Amino acid sequence: MKIAIPHSLLYYYYFPLWDTFFKELGFEVVDTGPTTKDILDKGSKAAVADICAPIKIFTGHVIEGLEKADYVFVPRFARIKKPEYFCPKFMGLPDIIEGTVEKSKGRVISPIINEKNNENISSPRGYEILIDMFGFSHREIRLAIKRAEEVFERFKSLMHSGLSCDKALNSYRTGRWEEDLGKVKKDGDVTIAVLGYVYDVYDSFISMDVVKKLETLGVNIKTFEMVPQEVAYESLKHYRKRLFWTFSNRVLGAGLYYLKDPDVDGIIHVTAFGCGPDAIVGRFLQFESDVAGKPFTTLRVDEHTGEGHMVTRIEAFVDMLRRKKWAKLSEVL
Amino acid sequence: MKVSFPYMGSAIVYKKLFEFLEHEVIMPPKPTQRTMDLGVKYSPEFACIPLKMVMGTYLEAIEKGAKVLVTSGGHGPCRAGFYGDTHRNILKSLGYDDIELIIFDAPQDSWRAFFRNVQKIRNGVPWHKVINRMYTLYRFVQKLDELEKMVQKIRPYEVNKGQTTQVWNQIQERFDKIKTRKELYKVYEECKQLLFSIPTRKVDEKDRIRVGIVGEIYVVMESSINFGIEEILGNLGVEVERSLYLFEWINDNLVPWILRPKRFKEIIKKGQRYIKILIGGHAVETVGHIIDFKERGFDGIVHLMPFACLPELVTQSLIPKISKEVDIPILSLPIDEQTGKANMLTRIEAFIDLLKNRKRGKTKEVFIDNIQEHVQEERVVMV
Numbered sequence: 001m002k003i004a005i006p007h008s009l010l011y012y013y014y015f016p017l018w019d020t021f022f023k024e025l026g027f028e029v030v031d032t033g034p035t036t037k038d039i040l041d042k043g044s045k046a047a048v049a050d051i052c053a054p055i056k057i058f059t060g061h062v063i064e065g066l067e068k069a070d071y072v073f074v075p076r077f078a079r080i081k082k083p084e085y086f087c088p089k090f091m092g093l094p095d096i097i098e099g100t101v102e103k104s105k106g107r108v109i110s111p112i113i114n115e116k117n118n119e120n121i122s123s124p125r126g127y128e129i130l131i132d133m134f135g136f137s138h139r140e141i142r143l144a145i146k147r148a149e150e151v152f153e154r155f156k157s158l159m160h161s162g163l164s165c166d167k168a169l170n171s172y173r174t175g176r177w178e179e180d181l182g183k184v185k186k187d188g189d190v191t192i193a194v195l196g197y198v199y200d201v202y203d204s205f206i207s208m209d210v211v212k213k214l215e216t217l218g219v220n221i222k223t224f225e226m227v228p229q230e231v232a233y234e235s236l237k238h239y240r241k242r243l244f245w246t247f248s249n250r251v252l253g254a255g256l257y258y259l260k261d262p263d264v265d266g267i268i269h270v271t272a273f274g275c276g277p278d279a280i281v282g283r284f285l286q287f288e289s290d291v292a293g294k295p296f297t298t299l300r301v302d303e304h305t306g307e308g309h310m311v312t313r314i315e316a317f318v319d320m321l322r323r324k325k326w327a328k329l330s331e332v333l
Numbered sequence: 334m335k336v337s338f339p340y341m342g343s344a345i346v347y348k349k350l351f352e353f354l355e356h357e358v359i360m361p362p363k364p365t366q367r368t369m370d371l372g373v374k375y376s377p378e379f380a381c382i383p384l385k386m387v388m389g390t391y392l393e394a395i396e397k398g399a400k401v402l403v404t405s406g407g408h409g410p411c412r413a414g415f416y417g418d419t420h421r422n423i424l425k426s427l428g429y430d431d432i433e434l435i436i437f438d439a440p441q442d443s444w445r446a447f448f449r450n451v452q453k454i455r456n457g458v459p460w461h462k463v464i465n466r467m468y469t470l471y472r473f474v475q476k477l478d479e480l481e482k483m484v485q486k487i488r489p490y491e492v493n494k495g496q497t498t499q500v501w502n503q504i505q506e507r508f509d510k511i512k513t514r515k516e517l518y519k520v521y522e523e524c525k526q527l528l529f530s531i532p533t534r535k536v537d538e539k540d541r542i543r544v545g546i547v548g549e550i551y552v553v554m555e556s557s558i559n560f561g562i563e564e565i566l567g568n569l570g571v572e573v574e575r576s577l578y579l580f581e582w583i584n585d586n587l588v589p590w591i592l593r594p595k596r597f598k599e600i601i602k603k604g605q606r607y608i609k610i611l612i613g614g615h616a617v618e619t620v621g622h623i624i625d626f627k628e629r630g631f632d633g634i635v636h637l638m639p640f641a642c643l644p645e646l647v648t649q650s651l652i653p654k655i656s657k658e659v660d661i662p663i664l665s666l667p668i669d670e671q672t673g674k675a676n677m678l679t680r681i682e683a684f685i686d687l688l689k690n691r692k693r694g695k696t697k698e699v700f701i702d703n704i705q706e707h708v709q710e711e712r713v714v715m716v
Contacts, residue, residue, distance in 0.1 A: 047650070048646060048649045048650045050640060050641060050646065050649070050667055051646050051649075051650065052641075055646075076609070076610070078610060083442070085410035085613065086410065087410060087643055088410050088411060088612040088613045088614060088616065088643040088644040088646075088647060089643060089646060089647060091410065091610060091612040091613070091647075092608050092610075092612045092616065092644075092647035092650075094609070095607060095608045095609065095647060095650070095651060096647055096650040096651070098651075098654070099607075099650045099651035099652075099653065099654045099655075100650050100653075112610070239418075240418065241418070241438070241442075243415060244410045244411075244412075244414060244415065244613075245410060273379075274379060274641040275379065276379070276381070276412050276641060276642075276643040277412065277643075278379065279377045279378070279379035279380040279381075279412065280377070280380075280412060280415050280419055282377060282379075283377040283380075283419060283422065283423075284422070287422060287426065
């Protein structure tokens with residue numbers, strides 16, 4: 001049996017877990033591959049016009065997956081931490097797919113991820129739908145998810161030691177794991193925290209590889225995945241209440257953490273056009289950056305964004321950070 | 334305390350609430366283009382229109398002298414639950430340090446914070462009076478909603494254009510002056526007679542068009558933001574019913590779960606045919622109401638949502654499928670500060686034409702002779 005895992009949304013964060021899990025169960029896993037113009041077009045055509053680019057792209061990947069495999073994996077993310085949730089679009093993702101993608105009926109595998117406090121999304125309970133659909137035993141599911149969790153823990157520890165999400169994914173794919181840690185760029189003269197959801201930052205079609213572009217400009221990169229969950233939440237402590245969305249909290253928390261980090265010179269917030277949670281997160285990040293006195297900029301991207309204007313903007317931002325740094329240095333000297 | 338609040342639907346209800354608690358009420362002005370401009374200027378660009386409009390309302394209320402702003406929080410994944418904090422943040426950055434923003438979150442999130450807020454709002458009024466007055470207010474909302482439902486059923490058939498709206502404005506003014514429960518019931522009866530005295534024309538069943546309005550609470554309830562869609566539809570000769578009325582919202586959300594009406598649970602169940610879990614906002618209710626309206630024989634649905642509203646985008650994704658499977662035409666209208674009235678009017682008119690044409694296919698010869706009976710019979714459903 002072939003199962004396609006859409007190369008989109010939380011794929012970037014959870015692929016090692018799902019890949020291991022389904023392989024352990026004997027599935028053949030098909031990765032729909034990085035977003036292409038074709039996938040984007042398919043998705044934009046099927047999805048509602050006003051919805052955010054990541055969901056359009058995801059829809060495209062599902063259509064692609066349906067062509068390549070028997071089943072497509074569309075998890076319903078409700079929450080991984082109480083009392084928070086995911087964005088409503090994640091909670092209704094299988095419903096959206098059912099409404100917009102023809103021929104998806106009966107071919108979408110949608111476990112419900114509803115954990116009290118488990119970033120590893122490894123409760124066998126969530127995957128019981130596979131028992132009904134394919135007749136696996138409880139034991140098989142339990143063992144497979146346990147094995148998957150071990151892999152995911154290892155993947156997470158790579159990210160916490162400074163590999164960005166896509167590099168850690170690469171290490172997982174090539175099986176090189178820790179050897180890649182030495183390749184992290186640390187010799188740049190400025191350091192920028194690039195904050196945003198994994199599906200915005202690492203989808204080369206949405207963000208046009210902003211991370212790679214910054215690295216070629218000689219910038220060290222820090223991202224939210226490098227900040228462990230507990231640390232991110234620690235820096236959110238002074239808020240009256242937390243945001244409703246776990247990953248938004250992670251991004252905001254990492255942002256606050258980096259604002260206090262003397263190594264970090266500036267912050268770039270990468271967000272998709274029409275992203276609801278980011279309307280709030282962006283506002284808070286900007287406010288806190290003003291307070292901390294660190295430069296902050298927003299890169300708002302969607303399926304129409306031109307590459308040229310984005311390059312200009314990040315170059316200008318990096319130049320500004322460099323000049324600021326030199327000015328400070330010459331003052332000291 | 335000089336108290337003010339955001340506008341949503343019949344604002345006299347909120348005014349009454351604070352009057353009953355013996356506050357000095359600063360009535361926020363009815364949202365206008367200026368409110369919108371102010372709100373848009375100071376809000377995050379991608380916040381949805383309710384946040385911006387409420388922001389504008391706050392600024393206008395502060396201009397009029399309000400010192401305390403009261404609003405509701407929320408505890409779902411919908412952004413609205415975070416608006417209070419965003420507003421506070423913006424007000425602070427604008428230099429309004431002396432303005433107090435009281436946010437009522439769902440009590441189960443923090444009972445202590447909830448009671449602290451209640452104590453602040455209670456303003457030292459003795460508890461027995463509070464309870465008594467709150468009950469009056471509860472009935473006040475109920476009666477006002479009943480009258481509004483009648484207005485929506487009478488307006489399409491009025492002989493003199495605009496008369497119903499006039500009467501409705503009178504009714505609101507009269508309600509505004511009510512002080513006691515006894516007075517309330519008296520005024521209610523009088524207002525009902527006032528409505529029934531409006532001359533109406535006979536209408537053939539096959540020409541009667543009924544449209545349900547569903548969607549996100551703020552754009553559905555606040556007429557200044559949806560261009561008075563109920564009036565527009567009424568003037569086109571269409572009977573209208575909303576999915577949300579303040580009285581029902583109170584019953585659904587503020588009354589303890591066991592006492593909540595069965596109807597609410599049924600709507601949720603119907604909605605879960607398409608959206609399996611509650612995803613925040615009013616998405617599941619919206620779907621439930623679409624199915625419910627169809628079952629009650631409505632001809633079409635107008636779905637209102639703020640542009641880029643998170644939960645309603647899920648609904649919107651499902652609309653083509655629902656419309657086909659349930660067999661009811663649905664017009665989905667996203668609203669933001671760029672939405673123009675002319676555009677919206679054209680789309681609504683085209684939609685109503687479509688409904689009329691559809692209707693002519695199925696003929697049934699029934700006449701409404703007596704508007705009073707027609708309205709009364711429908712009203713029973715609600716209580």
